[in-house]
Amino acid sequence: MERRISQRYGPFFEPIHSLEREYQRTRPNNAPRSLVLNTGTVVDAAGSGYVELGKTKVIVAVQGPRPPIRIRGGVENTMNGRITCEVVKSSFCYYSYESTRMANVGRGVSEEERLLSTRLVRVFEPIVILDKYPKCSIDLYVVILEDDGSAFAAMTLATSLALADASIEIISVVSSVTVAISTKQEYLVDPDRTESECAVGLITVSLPLHAAQLCEIQHTGKLSIQVWLSAVQLAVEVAQTIGNSMCQFLLQEMEKNETPSLCS
Amino acid sequence: MQHSTNRATAMFAVPGMELSEQGNFSIGTGCYCLHQRVYASLWGRVSFQETGEANSLRIDIQPRTRSQRSTCVPTVGDEVIGKVLKVTWRAVVVEIFAIQEKLLCYTFRGVVRLPDVATTSSDKIDLHNCFRPGDIIRAQVVSLGDPQAYYLSTSRSCDGVIYAMSSADPNQRI
Numbered sequence: 536m537e538r539r540i541s542q543r544y545g546p547f548f549e550p551i552h553s554l555e556r557e558y559q560r561t562r563p564n565n566a567p568r569s570l571v572l573n574t575g576t577v578v579d580a581a582g583s584g585y586v587e588l589g590k591t592k593v594i595v596a597v598q599g600p601r602p603p604i605r606i607r608g609g610v611e612n613t614m615n616g617r618i619t620c621e622v623v624k625s626s627f628c629y630y631s632y633e634s635t636r637m638a639n640v641g642r643g644v645s646e647e648e649r650l651l652s653t654r655l656v657r658v659f660e661p662i663v664i665l666d667k668y669p670k671c672s673i674d675l676y677v678v679i680l681e682d683d684g685s686a687f688a689a690m691t692l693a694t695s696l697a698l699a700d701a702s703i704e705i706i707s708v709v710s711s712v713t714v715a716i717s718t719k720q721e722y723l724v725d726p727d728r729t730e731s732e733c734a735v736g737l738i739t740v741s742l743p744l745h746a747a748q749l750c751e752i753q754h755t756g757k758l759s760i761q762v763w764l765s766a767v768q769l770a771v772e773v774a775q776t777i778g779n780s781m782c783q784f785l786l787q788e789m790e791k792n793e794t795p796s797l798c799s
Numbered sequence: 800m801q802h803s804t805n806r807a808t809a810m811f812a813v814p815g816m817e818l819s820e821q822g823n824f825s826i827g828t829g830c831y832c833l834h835q836r837v838y839a840s841l842w843g844r845v846s847f848q849e850t851g852e853a854n855s856l857r858i859d860i861q862p863r864t865r866s867q868r869s870t871c872v873p874t875v876g877d878e879v880i881g882k883v884l885k886v887t888w889r890a891v892v893v894e895i896f897a898i899q900e901k902l903l904c905y906t907f908r909g910v911v912r913l914p915d916v917a918t919t920s921s922d923k924i925d926l927h928n929c930f931r932p933g934d935i936i937r938a939q940v941v942s943l944g945d946p947q948a949y950y951l952s953t954s955r956s957c958d959g960v961i962y963a964m965s966s967a968d969p970n971q972r973i
Contacts, residue, residue: 581904600872601905614943664831664840668872669943699814699842702862704829706840707815745815745838782813785842789811 560723560730567712567725567773572692572784574700580676582701586693589727590683595693597701600671616668618659620652620675622690629682629728652677655690658711658741658750662695664704673703684727685713687753691741692781699785707743708785709750710778714738714770716758722766724773738763740770744778812839812860819858829860873898873907873940873949880961881909881951883934889913891930893938893951908948911938915952935962 562568568589577583580596587593600616624630624647655675663673675694679686691711698705715726715734723730731737736756742749752767812818818830818837826832827848829841839845843862873879873895880900881893893909896902916924930936937958938951953959 599905602907614946670946671872695814702841702843704831704840705814706831707838708813743815745817746833782816785813786811789842789844 564721565724565769565773567777568727570777570780572696572781574696574785574788580697580701582697582699582703584693584696584700586689586696588683588685588689588692588725590681591686591689592680593686593689593693594678594680595690595697596676597673597694597697597703598676599673599701600668600703601674602671614669616663616665616671616673618656618663618665618673618675620656620677622648622652622655622677622679624648624679624682627681628679631728631732651687651690654687654751654753655694658691658709659694659698661750662705662707662709662743663698664706667704673698682728684729684731685725685739687711687739688713688725688741692777696781696785707745708778708781709741710744710774710781711739711741712770712774712777714740714766714773716756716762716766720762722769724769736762736766738766738770740767740774742771742774742778744775744782810844812845813842814840818845825857827857827859829862830858871898871901871903873909875940875942877940878937878958879909879940879949879951880935880937883930883932883936886926886930886932888926891916891926892948893936895949895951909938909940909951910944910948911936911951911953915941915950915954918954930960931963933964934960936960 571587573585575583576585576594577596581598583596585594677690688711691709695709699708713725715723715730716736717723718735726734736758739753740749741751816839818839824837826837829839829843830837831840837858839860841860841862843860846859846861848857848859877898879895880897881895883891884894885892890913891911893911895907895909916929936953938953939955939958940949941952942950944950
């Protein structure tokens with residue numbers, strides 16, 4: 536019997552800056568990586584979505600609206616609908632230097648996974664029309680198969696696909712993109728792993744497509760206000776193009792499904 | 800942003816798509832109104848229905864369904880069908896599995912309390928004579944109830960037990 540590897544294996548040293556010198560970005564700075572979308576990936580779920588951003592791969596399954604499962608010890612007295620989320624990183628997924636140093640919260644949930652799930656709930660709480668689902672809970676199950684940078688943006692895209700697939704009423708499809716600011720003050724849209732680890736700052740913007748609003752801005756690193764503003768502006772533009780292609784995909788899927796039934 | 804005047808794409812909607820200005824339209828399922836415009840909130844096929852009034856159409860979106868079971872949630876006034884789980888002196892616990900003849904993905908817990916069983920002389924009713932565990936009943940949702948269960952009522956004449964097995968012979972239907 537092989538023993539189960541309990542320790543996460545990641546890089547044991549902090550990334551060195553020579554890594555950046557050798558690295559060359561192959562595509563233009565403002566171009567995102569190739570995007571693969573799919574819905575209905577998981578059979579048993581009410582709705583599911585799959586997104587590939589370059590090598591980053593994320594599956595989201597939505598269960599619900601269903602009566603909330605009562606957790607022993609605490610009776611929950613909310614009459615509002617609510618969203619719960621569980622993020623799991625696969626064991627062969629890449630763990631950054633910081634995430635391997637993060638403490639395990641217990642029961643196999645790491646600090647990083649818990650952080651990602653609270654962020655995802657915060658993005659989708661204003662988007663889902665929770666008034667229509669009183670007393671019910673909508674559960675999101677996220678599996679990050681591979682993390683090659685911008686995993687949170689991929690999670691947001693996959694979740695909005697899954698919510699649309701589950702016929703849960705949402706205000707709009709949510710689109711999201713990450714922009715990295717490199718040491719040479721370049722704006723790199725949709726950075727991969729090396730780019731996001733060598734970056735000075737990382738900004739992730741999520742926005743509902745058809746309303747002139749933003750859901751969330753996440754920002755790490757130290758940036759001047761001008762740089763920050765222009766990076767957010769760039770992110771919003773790219774997110775809108777990604778969101779438009781997502782809408783096109785959903786419409787095409789619908790037409791594909793409807794056509795055979797009309798013929799017969 | 801596509802507009803509904805385009806006939807080819809008007810058949811299908813994506814959440815957040817602008818369907819029309821408010822004007823002569825009323826909102827059905829799967830739509831919401833914001834800043835005097837109607838937007839879609841579901842992914843599905845758009846249908847326009849005449850409501851009977853002059854110059855008014857109702858916009859509905861039928862969600863794309865993969866399974867036979869629907870994902871709707873009981874609301875006040877819905878007619879639901881459920882199975883009796885437990886009978887006590889005060890209330891009957893019901894497991895709701897269908898709303899208006901539509902099967903649900905998940906079952907919801909409902910309670911028929913003693914005053915809601917019948918309209919008249921509810922204090923004389925013995926609930927054990929009215930319901931038995933395993934009966935299938937039709938009821939109406941009167942309120943969202945407490946966090947554990949929906950409150951149901953069987954006081955209408957068309958409500959009550961619709962399917963039950965005989966206690967003498969378990970294979971015989973009453």
